[in-house]
Amino acid sequence: MIQHVKSGLRGLMYTLAVDSSRFFGSVALTRDGQPLMGISFNVKATYSEKLLQMISFLLDESQVELKNLGLIAVVEGPGSFTGLRIGMTLSKSLAYAMDIPLCGVNALEALAQTYAFGDGCYAPLFDARKGQVFAALYEMRSRSLSELIPPGSYHPERFFREAQKKGGRALFLGEGETFRETIESVFSRKETYISSHTHIDPFAVARLGMRLFEERGGDDLLTKEPAYYRASDAEINYEKNHPSS
The missing domain is CATH 3.30.420.200 (Nucleotidyltransferase; domain 5)
Incomplete structure (x- = not known):
């Protein structure tokens, strides 16, 4: 189990928010809960090509090193199966590599x-x-x-x-x-x-992540998965073509 236990937010400086749940993605950075910079982008290519690039650009422009992050808040679902999987995998990889706590946030x-x-x-x-x-x-x-x-x-x-x-x-x-x-x-x-508002404010994702971390600590990186809320088309088709005996 790789999990950051509840320790409060004292000393927590920077929170990275990641949202790849829909076709309009976003990343943002806060310092002590205050917005520093956010980027929203259309996903013309796939998130696998775009997301890490946007995170790197965000940190470079904010002059913040990845190792100085205190928390990663990632939208866990519901949303696009592919987008959620890529966002969660990348966020978990960064959290694991740099020993940063991670909290999943509901879209x-x-x-x-x-x-x-x-x-x-x-x-x-x-x-x-x-x-x-x-x-x-x-x-x-x-x-x-x-x-x-x-x-x-x-x-x-x-x-x-x-x-x-x-x-x-x-x-x-x-x-x-x-x-x-x-x-x-x-x-x-x-x-x-x-209302026709569909865009999720990445700073709201950061705030919710901070609140969750303060309440219960970080998620277990080994078991954390996207919250799909239903089977994917691939799973449905597989079950249809491979009925249990």
């Missing part, structure tokens, strides 16, 4: 944290395909975000009905437009606002 919580500026309920949504939605429900009160429905892959109508019971009015973030018809069949117009 849905990071999206909610990015746009939750006032009290109320926030429901980040991503289209999971195959008739499912990646979703969660959070409530912001006194600048603190609490979880009402945990992140997961849900049947859309069931999730929205549960969200209506739990929170009533809600701001839908991410790919809510994809589910507008279903949302409006459950919520009244006065209860909903559907």
Whole structure:
């Protein structure tokens, strides 16, 4: 087991945030929780070609050496299977090589944290395909975000009905437009606002990573994996072609 135990954030200077969960990636650097520099980029090539290059550029421009990082916060999912795998593998490799603690951050919580500026309920949504939605429900009160429905892959109508019971009015973030018809069949117009914001602020990823590290320490690098929330197409096809006897 390779795990950094809880030790608080005293002396922690620099946090590297990494998000490769979608086709619009980002990396960022904070110092004592304060933003230093962030880079967002379209992934025209694959993350395997782009991500390390962006991290190196970020550190060079910030004049910070990799060995001086105190924490790596990486988006663990849900999102693109390939993007998540590359981001997690690279982040774990850097953490292992330089003995840096690592914390996985949920993409849905990071999206909610990015746009939750006032009290109320926030429901980040991503289209999971195959008739499912990646979703969660959070409530912001006194600048603190609490979880009402945990992140997961849900049947859309069931999730929205549960969200209506739990929170009533809600701001839908991410790919809510994809589910507008279903949302409006459950919520009244006065209860909903559907936003098209899908970009996760990498500084929100850094803040969440710092909070998690303070609460429970770093993740075990040997067992940490992306949080896919459902089987990949390859796994589904394999199971279909190789049924258990």
